[in-house]
Amino acid sequence: MxxxxxxxxxxxxxxxxxxxxxxxxxxxxxxxxxxxxxxxFASGLRDKRSMTIVAMIPDITNPFYAELFRGIEDMARAKKNNVIICNTDENEIRFLEYMAYFKKKKIDGMIFASGPITKTYFESFDNLKIPVVLVATQSEEFNLPFVKVNDFQASYDAACFLIKNGHKSIGMISADINDPIAGKPRWEGFRNAMLDHQLPFDKNQVVFGDLHFDSGYEAMRKLYGLMPEITAVFAASDTMALGAMAFLQRRGIDVPRQISVIGFDNLNLSRMVTPALTTVSQPIYQMGKESTDLLYQWIETGQKPDKSLLLEHQIIVRDTVWNRN
Structure with a gap:
């Protein structure tokens, strides 16, 4: 023709x-x-590619990862690729079982979300001989490209927002201190904001949880017992913030007039509750897309990206922070 x-x-x-x-x-x-x-598929055969990538996440029930995965999948589909989703449940044995499986089944690359990168994890990635990009986490010890927000600065800004609204007795509901994202950096951001404003900071102002709703509820119960004078709470995730609000409302404590609450993530759910949650927004969907784009750059060129991405955060002001000035 x-x-x-x-x-x-x-x-x-x-x-x-x-x-x-x-x-x-x-x-x-x-x-x-x-x-x-x-x-x-024919193109993949020619290039010796499987046209398949893996998204490895710690908890498929957490709405944060649902939004993150949507970004990953949309970028992969734009490349006419498939995505295998793996739920590690933050269990190393389960992770290693997945890695053993992918040693036998060809995949082109992997997105790894949120967990700490131990030596065991890094060696497992290295043994697969495929590109691996981190999202919503990073490793200071091992050289892997990542996409995330500046968790220290985002938490610092959240605490400063409460302080600017006249709050001085502020508590925090944190993830585990060993968590490289929602734990130590967010805790440090909160602490530094308090100290920089000459406000008191001690161990009773922080209660640690696991990012889930029930954990937020229990952490708020404990924090209120330790700090009955508290006027504001910063939670390291929206789900924990919603758990904290549930405890306060069940106790008849008005949010935000008596105790203000600010979360972290800006999940869709945060705007659907009453009162709507003021929160730190990280671009979750964009993080999924950008990390996958970085992965494909590596897959298609054969060269590890020489840069990682820190995306912008912002404070989304809704109805759970009271101005006490």
Missing amino acids: AKVSISTVSRVVNNPLSVRKEKRERVLQAIQELSYEPNP
């Missing part, structure tokens, strides 16, 4: 500028008339 060789058709599809305009137009016209679509 176009009166050209198969190799010319291939060049038009994959590198059109390498073909003279007259030939290129004939081939494109034929492609349109035949309703031709490139077969990504």
